[in-house]
Amino acid sequence: MLAPQQDVHALRLGGLTIEPPVVLAPMAGVTNAAFRQLCAEQGAGLYVCEMITSRGIVERDDKALGMLEFADAEAVRSVQLYGVDPHYVGEAVRFLAGEYGIAHVDLNFGCPVPKVTRKGGGAALPYKRGLLDRILRAAVDAAEPSGIPVTMKTRKGIDDDILTYLDAGRIAENAGCAAIALHGRTAAQHYSGSADWESIARLSEHVGIPVLGNGDIWEAADALRMVEATGADGVVVGRGCLGRPWLFRDLAALFAGRPQPPLPTLGEVAAMIRRHAELLAELMGEDRGLRDMRKHMSWYLKGFVVGSQVRAALGMVESLTQLDALLAELEPDQPFPESEIGVARGRQGSPRKVVLPEGWLDDTECDAAGLAAAELGISGG
Structure with missing residues (x-):
């Protein structure tokens, strides 16, 4: 190390x-x-x-x-x-x-x-x-x-x-x-x-x-x-x-x-998404907080195998209840994608x-x- x-x-x-x-x-x-x-x-x-x-x-x-x-x-x-x-x-x-x-x-x-x-x-x-x-x-x-x-x-x-x-x-x-x-x-x-x-x-x-x-x-x-x-x-x-x-x-x-520590599985990432959304809802109110959460979804899910419909729906999520239902469709044991380790994130230009x-x-x-x-x-x- x-x-x-x-x-x-x-x-x-x-x-x-x-x-x-x-x-x-x-x-x-x-x-x-x-x-x-x-x-x-x-x-x-x-x-x-x-x-x-x-x-x-x-x-x-x-x-x-x-x-x-x-x-x-x-x-x-x-x-x-x-x-x-x-x-x-x-x-x-x-x-x-x-x-x-x-x-x-x-x-x-x-x-x-x-x-x-x-x-x-x-x-x-x-x-x-x-x-x-x-x-x-x-x-x-x-x-x-x-x-x-x-x-x-x-x-x-x-x-x-x-x-x-x-x-x-x-x-x-x-x-x-x-x-x-x-x-x-x-x-x-x-x-x-x-x-x-x-x-x-x-x-x-x-x-x-x-x-x-x-x-x-x-x-x-x-x-x-x-x-x-x-x-x-x-x-x-x-x-x-x-x-x-x-x-x-x-x-x-x-x-x-x-x-x-080991890199998180998709299930552990989903739990992090849920916690992030909860904190945003507490800060801004649920409607505004979930709208703010949308931009984070692609960063959280980058490299994971997620169905296109679920991925698109998460990018338009409107409530914690809807978020919970969508996260339940993810494969929790899916390992963190090796292709994303050490890769630049966010804007580059x-x-x-x-x-x-x-x-x-x-x-x-x-x-x-x-x-x-x-x-x-x-x-x-």
Whole structure:
């Protein structure tokens, strides 16, 4: 069995101890309180709320505040913020600390989607070193009285010719961040190709704060290989847990030096589907919760032999009663499909040119006032 070369059993983020050193990445439309509860029931770690815009929180936007729902299993309330203005980011952190008992704040500088980068946000922003520094310092200063650790997540850079991650790591460390997470892809890659774990290793050598590696963790053994190969202090898991919340059970076992549990049978996956639907129904109400559950079905059932009619019906399920009847038609003893082990999950797409504001690359300085359009008043982007 693979084992990390260094002693990586717990991650220290300020006064927080995260054991095992595993973080669930925020994913819009997926990592709501129900999904985080489901993952937390499988294994310990840190489970981060869906990304919320700082301005939405400061202006008390209903959608933004509505996303601040937490499950009973979340002993540590963690929120990822998006923002481009130091004022809004700092005020959002103060509000979260005072009104919601948030224990950890992560700042997103890794989003590659065009609607964000074309306005100077997400993975485009670290190119503006001074602004990045001011945002991080505003968050750290606002969090300091409550003892809340602030971390940041970023990508390698805009593309292979414009890499920002080493400068971002230095800026994060100097600003007082507790850790930095690096997705080993550029914004131009989006989710295509392979993650560059060597960049995670270089960042680990470059900074004196914990580094978390993100990218291409499809099985628990991948996390240990990443730690061994890069010297990372922990891992961030995103698409690898889609339809596979038991991945956190496997990660907890391997990081503790225990054998990995067997992969689930179709019957055990069905039980997980039922639990997920139940949690969504509790969170949103049965009608809305079951509609939200539909998108998860293809991830859960990928590779299993399921009749086309049952598969289609599960993708249109409307109630828990109907779900129970459909799950009863599945073959419970069917083993987990070997063809799906180690396979990429979720969106992949293809590389594409990153859309940036006009003149963005002319210099590395920027005033937040020039990014007013990027300070979105809505959440979940």
